[in-house]
Amino acid sequence: MLTREENDLLCEVGPGTLMGELFRRFWLPATLPWELPEPDCAPVRLRLLSEDLVLWRNTDGSVGAMQNACPHRGASMFFGRNEENGLRCGVYQVVVRAFYRVNMGNRQRALAVAMGGPW
Numbered sequence: 534m535l536t537r538e539e540n541d542l543l544c545e546v547g548p549g550t551l552m553g554e555l556f557r558r559f560w561l562p563a564t565l566p567w568e569l570p571e572p573d574c575a576p577v578r579l580r581l582l583s584e585d586l587v588l589w590r591n592t593d594g595s596v597g598a599m600q601n602a603c604p605h606r607g608a609s610m611f612f613g614r615n616e617e618n619g620l621r622c623g624v625y626q627v628v629v630r631a632f633y634r635v636n637m638g639n640r641q642r643a644l645a646v647a648m649g650g651p652w
């Protein structure tokens with residue numbers, strides 16, 4: 534039988550934990566394509582490896598993902614507007630652009646994140 538400490542070591546997957554660091558080395562299924570059906574559709578919230586995330590489909594069809602907290606003051610980006618290839622925060626209109634492109638044929642991956650605002 535496992536001790537409480539051993540059980541925690543194997544079951545906790547948050548940032549900085551042993552199993553969390555292991556799982557973050559691999560691609561994980563996060564959502565199904567029909568949950569982000571079309572460009573500029575409503576964003577989706579999910580909790581993955583003990584982290585609250587928001588996903589959206591950009592205007593160009595690529596998928597964006599980030600923590601569900603605006604980089605400015607931490608408001609939920611789930612309530613932002615999905616437009617112009619980014620997610621716009623509803624508070625002070627910070628725009629976050631995040632693109633994940635995956636080509637599984639030759640294992641290419643790319644990630645770009647940019648942020649801008651009216652200030």
Ligand code: FES
Pocket residue numbers: 603604605606607608622623624625626627
């Ligand atoms: S909290 Fe999002 S723009 Fe300030």
